[in-house]
Amino acid sequence: MNLAPAHVAGAGMVRFGKYPADVTLERLAVGAARAALADAGADLGQVDALSVGHVFGGPVAGQRVAAQLGLDGRPVSNHENYCASGATAVREAWVALAAGLHDVVLVIGVEKMTDRISGGVRPDPGDLDAAVGYVMAAGHAMSARRYMADHGATREQIAAVAVKNHAHSVHNPFAQYQKPIALEQVLGARQIAEPLGLLDCSPISDGAAAVVLCSPAGLRRLGLSGPVPRVLGVGLVSGAVQTGLGDLNAEDVSRRAGEEAWKLSGIGPDEIDLVEMHDCFTIAEIVRMEGLGLVPHGQGAAWAADGHTALGGRLPVNPSGGLLSRGHPVGATGAAQVCELTWQLRGTAGGRQVEGARTALAYCKGGTVNGTDGGSVTTVVMAR
Template identity: 75%
Template structure:
């Protein structure tokens, strides 16, 4: 089936961070939704359906938010794909609008974590990897050690991902952290899983983000002449692995890249900037390589050289990424789309990527024992 053109007509976010207990998930989601609706000039009567990504929001979180913003009675669906939840909600909206079912829909990603999660997020009790201690931090620490051994990368080069992304988030008013960090601060931060320290890890955050997804007819209804187009939304799952394998092979990222390049009819060479799921510093590097955006084994060196910084050849995480913008897991995928929208409409302020015309967003959500991941989403948007 060939889908029709699908656009993003407006975006809204609340600042990510640690919000007081009385600021509820419903409040955050509703505030982000209102901002996106105001940005697009859309009313609740115009919205035909709502798609909501969340992980810890409890039953029918989307309906609880919808009742606050005048969408009670409209079709509402809730999507849980761990860190890919918000992007999965976007994908379902993209399919529905592209298929002609709706002209204007609302997509929300939302999570309230800081009053529910202590330390790192907990795996499912039946997770066999977690039972043996192979939790997210341990897995990425192993990835970093193997990467340094295989490619001669240094600890300092990997730490530069955090330095870069914190520098970017200084210019993002929605970011959890809005101050730079020095390389020495990253290297001497409290150890989490050797060689990674606290500043190599994304924080536990609260937050919400929302976008209005529109068909060409929906844009005309709003009086919007042009808006960034969603060229494709891909979703893949991890495959069953056998043997020891290579922890940094990133086959799931390769397949996610191949799928988004197929859907969008664009290639890695067409991407101007990236919003990458940098849950840990090393993750940004190996996933960029898996997507074919950087040569394998060169990502750490290129990060140090400024290739992925604002002003470099291919800026990565101009928003600050998960490491500094924050990572409310259900909200992250939609926050990335907000950043793509702002960049492609020239509204990113001091973090604006010069001449940005095509952006890619990547989220990897969760793990399944015996596979190379749970869910990976990739989204390409064009100006």
């Protein structure tokens, strides 16, 4: 499929973390947006539209942000796809640019969770899984136990994902946590859902990330020339209805999301130089990389323990620190991943830079729906 690529002219974030009540969702979003606009050298008058991803922001959160930012009156769209909301907002902008509707679109992913969420996130109260007490941590704990039984993986190998991602985030000034952790800390952390402990789980976070997407005409409007990172394609698939017992870790939804990414971008899995993966839990990074076909089936845990997915390894995964360490304000995560890919492809990621990075992929999986293999999954493919 030959859609015109969008160019990422600017990227900006506010540090993810836990903010007091007077630091509102709107304030976080405006901070990230202004950083992205400054990075692009764009002023408000050059922005055609605003696309906003959020989950718990309430009605017309994007319009509230636009009013405070000075973009009132422009077309604003709000996107809720649980953890894939920010990336879905990126997709909306990419489609609008490809269609010729706009030339410069500001995309914001934002979430203020600490004053809205108590404990872990759950399915919709009306979903059958929620009715029987299902929580995300329990689902991923079952995934980990099944993976260890099926592939002979060890608890230490799964915990290595957290050690790796925290090591990466030491070099990320926007990360919620910027300290390395030892394997013994992961294994000894307070248990959440056996075998997963506290450090196997992404935190409750506040934060915002933004990117300025442009068509070629938009780049000319901003006066930008030379190589600018490109969004080649943004895939979006939803969970399919499952019958029978199936395989808990089959990740067919990830396979389909990967196929969508390769079709839209013309890039194959063997051409990807780095991945920003939705590691809401340690085991999630492992099984989703396998589902995408980027890691051989049953070898993801061993790859993590052997350093293949670390900086300097065969395929670096989550150089930003990922959700486990950068943090996971759910609506902001997809936009933050695109910021990271932008900096990596520019070669400006500092101590977490993947050398020679030319192509990259970001993956988000949002929510669950009883009887299906997931809620929404996005795949963003970018190139230098």
